[in-house]
Amino acid sequence: MPQLAYAQIFATPVQQVDLLFAGDIMQHETQLNMAKGKDDKYSFSYCYRHISPLVKAADISVANLETTIGESRYSGYPSFCAPDSFLYAVKNAGFNVLLFANNHCLDKGKRGALHTLDMLDSLQFAHCGVYRNAKEREERYPLLIEKKGVRVAILNYTYGTNGREVPAPMVVNLIDKEIIARDIQAAKAKCPDAIIACMHWGDEYVSLPPAKVKEMSNWLIEMGVNHIIGNHPHVIQPIEIRESATTPDRHLVVYSTGNLVSNMSIRGTDGGIMVAMKLRKILNYTRPMDVRYLLTWIAPKDDSGKRNFTIYPAATTKIPDWNHAEQKRKLFINDSRSLFKKHNKGEISEMFTDSTTITQ
Numbered sequence: 001m002p003q004l005a006y007a008q009i010f011a012t013p014v015q016q017v018d019l020l021f022a023g024d025i026m027q028h029e030t031q032l033n034m035a036k037g038k039d040d041k042y043s044f045s046y047c048y049r050h051i052s053p054l055v056k057a058a059d060i061s062v063a064n065l066e067t068t069i070g071e072s073r074y075s076g077y078p079s080f081c082a083p084d085s086f087l088y089a090v091k092n093a094g095f096n097v098l099l100f101a102n103n104h105c106l107d108k109g110k111r112g113a114l115h116t117l118d119m120l121d122s123l124q125f126a127h128c129g130v131y132r133n134a135k136e137r138e139e140r141y142p143l144l145i146e147k148k149g150v151r152v153a154i155l156n157y158t159y160g161t162n163g164r165e166v167p168a169p170m171v172v173n174l175i176d177k178e179i180i181a182r183d184i185q186a187a188k189a190k191c192p193d194a195i196i197a198c199m200h201w202g203d204e205y206v207s208l209p210p211a212k213v214k215e216m217s218n219w220l221i222e223m224g225v226n227h228i229i230g231n232h233p234h235v236i237q238p239i240e241i242r243e244s245a246t247t248p249d250r251h252l253v254v255y256s257t258g259n260l261v262s263n264m265s266i267r268g269t270d271g272g273i274m275v276a277m278k279l280r281k282i283l284n285y286t287r288p289m290d291v292r293y294l295l296t297w298i299a300p301k302d303d304s305g306k307r308n309f310t311i312y313p314a315a316t317t318k319i320p321d322w323n324h325a326e327q328k329r330k331l332f333i334n335d336s337r338s339l340f341k342k343h344n345k346g347e348i349s350e351m352f353t354d355s356t357t358i359t360q
Helices: 029-035 052-057 084-093 109-122 134-140 177-189 211-223 323-343
Strands: 014-025 060-065 097-099 126-128 143-147 150-158 194-200 227-231 239-243 250-254 259-261 271-282 285-298 311-313
Touching: 014 052, 014 150, 014 227, 014 285, 052 084, 052 271, 060 084, 060 194, 084 109, 126 143, 126 150, 150 177, 150 271, 177 194, 177 211, 194 211, 211 227, 211 250, 239 285, 250 271, 250 285, 259 285, 271 323, 285 323
Parallel strands: 014 060, 014 259, 060 097, 097 126, 150 194, 194 227, 227 250, 259 271
Antiparallel strands: 014 271, 143 150, 239 250, 271 285, 285 311
16 A cells, blocks of 8 residues: 655744834923813814824834823923823823833923823833833833834933932933843843834034944844834934844834924924834744834914924825915925935835825
């Protein structure tokens, strides 16, 4: 009797997770005034209505919280402090990870930072960068998030805290190579599929990263960081996908995501980018796929001097009867695309959402 041959075909397991990185979430005095209702309560939810579907579609959606959250005495620049409802709006928009290591995290001292941490925990945000004490940092950092079988470690650091001393026993993650090197090793010990460093760095209002930022990004990748997301300049900066010369590794580097929402008016500060990336894991190897960006834009003041701070998808927003706004929108789009065309590296595409219409 002839022997029977049997073949077993095993499907290669594939896991994939969608990540989204947005810019700085700020709160100036004018935003407070617009959000305040007749009952002295504040509502900010309207700001995110056009981008919320995209945020909610991501498995991991990250933004930089560049304001403290306070119980009272709300204020804008230079010492940011927003009401609790500000954070509720961010949560309702779909963000589930917030970065807090930035130069404004201590704007209201120890009390303000602690209340912000309490609110982040209460709303069940994953967050990193600032801690109540060293023990909490040791237990909760690096931040590890697991979705759909993919493990992502997130690191977060800031260049400084606007000269404010970190009140004991709190810890703020500052950019320090010795500390970061230890943290990267701690992240590796958690066996993540990707390590992402979120850096609050660079020069404000400058559209290209300085040499010190490029040097730091090179060092982070050499130390084992897979991807880097930057913020703080308040304008967008180029995006790179770096190919390793010796391995199949690919590294996403976003030097600055710009502003998601703010009241800044300097050219380029009226918008930002949301960067989407798929992390695809096949067996024990994970690579970034389908890197795209959405240009986001905040409409300018109308003729009465008011601004409602709604975030719009810049490229698909229609403004039929407001010439000033249309000129500002086109300027932001043209500047952004020109910058990216000249300085982006790798396969990175612009993405688009459903169109919206605004009027004066």
